[in-house]
Amino acid sequence: MSVLSAYRLVRRSSASRKVAVLAPLGALVATIVLNLCLYLAMGKDAGAVFHAMLVEPLVSWSSFSEVLLKMTPLLLIAQGLAIGFRANVVNIGAEGQFILGAIFAASIPVWFPQATGGWIWPLMLLLGGIGGALWAVVPAFWRVRLNASEILVTLMMSLIATQLLAYLLVGPWKDPMGFNFPQSVMFQMDATLPLLIPGTRVNVALVLALVVTLAAWxxxxxxxxxxxxxxxxxxxxxxxxxxxxxxxxxxxSLLIGGFAAGLAGAAEVAGPLGQLQRSVASGYGYAAIIVAYLGGLNPIGILFSSLLIAILYIGGDNAMVSAELPVAAVRVFQGSLLVCYLAAITLVRYRLVRVKSEVRA
Amino acid sequence: MPAPLLSLRGLTKTYGTVRANRGIDLDVAEGSIHAILGENGAGKSTLMKLIYGVETPDAGEVIWRGHHVALSSPAEARRQGIGMVFQHFSLFETLTVVENISLIVPGSKAELTARIRTLGQEYGLEVEPRAHVHALSVGERQRVEIIRCLMTDPKLLILDEPTSVLPPQSVQRLFQTLTRLRDRGVSILFISHKLEEIRSICDRATILRDGQVTGNIDPREHDAHDLARMMIGRDMPETRPAVAREPGELRLELAGLDHQPDDPFAQSLSGINLQLRAGEILGIAGVSGNGQGELSRLISGETTDPAASDQIRMMGQPVGHLNAAARRKLGFAFVPEERLGRGAVPEMSLADNTLLTAHRQGLVRRGMINRLREAAFTARCIADYDVRTPGPQAEAGALSGGNLQKFIVGREIMLAPRLLFVSQPTWGVDIGAASAIRRRLVDLRNDGVAVLIISEEIEELFEICDRIQVIREGRLSAALQVSQTRVEDIGRYMIGAEERAGV
Structure with a gap:
């Protein structure tokens, strides 16, 4: 008589709320352990890496304020994307919509550098949102008309957006006094977002992101x-x-996602950057996909996941400097976090059961 | 008495908190047709899965031809000589009959073709081996499934509700086949909840209720009434006879409707004519797969066809171009045959599933959901329609098929429709609940609602309909008055033997 045993996934009769909360935490722990092994294999001081990555961003006010700054665009974009994801409309082109938002917002200070007044930055944010939404019109139209996959079209539209940005910065919108650098003029005072906390770079966009979170909920x-x-x-x-x-x-789905991403793009140029430059396209649109799923596509969950990913951004920068971690290691960390999470959420609807099968002659 | 072919002793299987099978004892003699009789949810399917090795029992013994066995997989069961024909066939539609069979049975195609022909003649299971499965009728597909089982030379053949998909004439033919098989020494386990069938063909019947054996009898010695009582534990409820009344205004009219679906394997419809008035029940009979699915989507508005706008009229208005929501606004309600994923969202609570179609009942104000009203509506539906569930927050996917059906039927009736369309009203619903649903439909008719029913159960249609039309190969027969029609007449329409005489 031999006893064989194996594990099998069995569907739960209803989704487990406890596991739904524990899954992201479990995934985070698993990710940390996995990456720890990776750093050890790379011959790095794992303890120093983790201190730089996960602790340093939180211990000083100045670095935490940078976390809040990074968190703002992630939160904004992810809230918009999550709504579409729940409707099974998979918009992975938030990066392009973000860039268009930045371009639309920059049009005011570029074309009217002398304009003054308190209406400028709100109008820029609005224009940014409209720009992002317009960029999402194309995939929405083709999806409805020809059933073209919005996944492919949104992604390709992002590539076009990157080229459009490059064209503007080396062509018509290049700062004439800018020593030929591919960037626009510095925005005037009224074309930048008011600061929220003096002495930091945190601006009103954070409040806006929190309001959007509430509205999404x-x-x-x-x-x-x-x-x-x-x-x-x-x-x-x-x-x-x-x-x-x-x-x-x-x-x-696409218009909401595009508007939120465009808003974030506008807030980025009118906030920490203060001008339109190539580095505006730094991958927020893609990272926000991870943020949205990590937050369980739930507006409150996304609040926490955007904070976490922002910490990893700032921490990753720290680790590159202090622990000599290659830049790809941060991406690996983010990617493995998503993979662990997707594995863990299976357990919300399924149970792992040990199956014993006895074979008797 | 010779030792039985198969004996079960104390077989028990538990799923979570549900004890699907409790201490089942069963003896199947060699060369007998043994019925397993029970309501839906009584544990019949679980028991068959245990015997066929799909599931393993938590406790109990299986004794097969005098030896203890543990059947860990269907492959193992087949090796031992147990075959099973499922209710839902597992054939590849794009392959031919012989190709389908060669996937499981070893041998060259020429050899298999010859064997299919021999078996066909021997047991009355004629089917063309080189035909593509998608071109076969349901009855023929079932024959292919049975032949496939017979090729592995089984001692025991399990048939899960084999007659539920067949027209009456094919049922007779199937019974002849089964009798021949028994006479050649193959035992048959016949699962059903149709009492007359069991009385006409089975030698032995084991009755299940709530996962336990409640009777082990010779069905020929009891009448249907006795069997029903053993099966449901109380007397069979009766449907109130319909009150004759004058039909009112026209609520649904299909006039020369043609439809060519996008899916190449779907049935196209041609020249559909139908008229349904307030205060009557019209039934559509037919063997499944003859265009019922396509027709119901055209009526419900899940398929819209702007070109056929005028061929579909509801409450006197052309609606062919309108979607389901717009038709519902006119007073239309619909219970589809698929409950999970179509009539209800499995991952959502019952309360949220109420909102799916009842949102116009004051559950939404200024675009916002009123959770209190939503919960109250759901609670009323659960109470009035006897839905067995922990409460409005239970997930729809966690309900049994019959309970979910009661919920969906209840929700649609509570919309107070002027035209109600129900597809397969009592599929998978136990006898008590089925008769409660039929009673509700008759009550609605008596209150002046126009009711349209698609069903494969002719007895059900005869019980409650005023008129019946038969669908076959995408065409609808003329309407037959139930009071002047016999079941056999409908049966002839179903298999197309009445083509000319009918009009």
Missing amino acids: VYMQRSFQGYQLVVGGLAPQASAYAGFAESRAVWL
Whole structure:
């Protein structure tokens, strides 16, 4: 008689709330352990790396304020993306929509460098949002008209956006006094966001991101429109059965995602950068995808996941300086975090069961 | 008495908190047709999965031909000589019959073709080996499944509700096949909840209720009433006879509707004519796969066809171009045949599933969901329609099929529709609940609602409908008055034997 045993996933009768909260934490721990092994294999001082990466960003006010600054665009973009992801409209081109937001916002100080008044920065934010949303019109239109995959179209639109930005910065929008650097003029005072905390770079965009978080929560939890989006994502047939228009879900998802990303782009040029430059496209749009999933596509969860990823950004910079970590190591950390998380959330709906099978002759 | 072919002793299987099978004892004699009778949810399917090795029991013994065995997989069961034909067939539609069979049975194609023909003649299972499966009727597909099982030379053949997909004439033919198989020494486990069938063909019947054996009898010695009582533990409820009344205004009209679906394997519809008035129940009978699915999507608005706008009229208005929500605004409600993923979202709570179609009942104000009203509506639906669930916050996917059906039917009736369309109203629902649903439908009719029903159960249609139309190969027969029609007549329409005489 031999006893064989194996593990098998068994569906839970209902999703486990406890595991839903524990899964991201478990994933974080697993990621830390995995990367620790990686650093040891690379011959780095793992303890120093982790101190630089996870502790240093939190212990001093100045570095924590940088965390808040990084967190702002991630939070904004991820909230918009998460709404689309729940409707199963997979917009992975937030990077391009972010760039278009930055370009639209920069148009005012570039074309009217002498303008003054308190209306300038709010108008720039609005224009940024519109720019991002317009960039998302293209994938939405083709998805509704020809059923073209929004995943591919949004991604390709990002590449176009990068080229458009490059063209503007070496061409018509290049600062004539800028020693031929590919960047625009420095924005005038009224074209930059008011600071929130004196002595830091944290600006009003953080408040805006928190307001967007609250709005996203209300939208997804309480509004009938948000409910329709979720139904379309979970069960497209039930959505058709109830008569919720799929095309409307596609439009709403992409426009909301594009607007939020555009807003973040505007806040980036009108905030810490103060001018339009190539480095505005630094991967926030892609990192926000990780943020959205890590937060369980839940507005409150995203608040925490954006903070975490922001810490890793700042911590990664620290580690590169103090522990001589290569720049790719931070990306590896982010990527492995997403992989661990996706594995862990399986357990929200499934249980791991040990299966014993006895074979008797 | 010779030793039984298969004996089960104290077989027990628990899923979470549900004890699906509790101490089941069962003896299947050699060369017998043995029925397993029980309501949906009584544990029949679980028991079959244990015997066929799909699941392993928590406790108990399986004794096969005098030896203890542990059947750990279907492959092992097949090796031992146990075959099973599932309710839902597992054939590849794009392959031919012989190709499908060669996936499981070793041998050259020529050899297999010859064996399929011989077996076909021997047992009345004729089917063309080189035909593609998608071109076969449901009855023929079932024959392919049975032949595939017979090729492995089983001693025991398990059939899971084999007649639920067949028209009456094919049922007779299947029974002849089963009798021949028994006479050649193959035992058959026949799962069903249709009492008359069991009485006409089975030698032995084991009755299950709540996962336990409640009777072990010779079905020919009891009448259907007795069997039903053993099965549901109380007397069978009766449906109130319909009150005759004058039909009112036209609520649904299909006039010469043609439809060519995008899916090449779907049934196209042609020349569909149908008229349904307030205060009557119209039934659509037919073997599944003859266009019911396509027709129901066209009526519900899940498929819209602007070109056929005028061919579909509801409450007197052309609606062919309108989507489901716009049709519902006119007073239309619909219960689809698929409950999970279409009639309800499995991952959402019952309360949120109420919102799916009941949002116009004051549950949404200024675009915001009123959670209190949503919960109250759901609680009322649960109470009025006897939905067995912990409460409105339970996930729809956690409910049994029958309970979810009660919930969806309840939700749609609570919308107070003027036109109600129900596809397969009692599929998978136990006898008590099924008769409660039928009673509700008759009550609605008596209150002046127009009711349209698609069902594969002819008895059900005869019980509650005023008129019946039969769908076959995408065409709808003329309407037949139930009071002047016999079941056999409908059966002939279903298999196309009545083509000319019908009009």
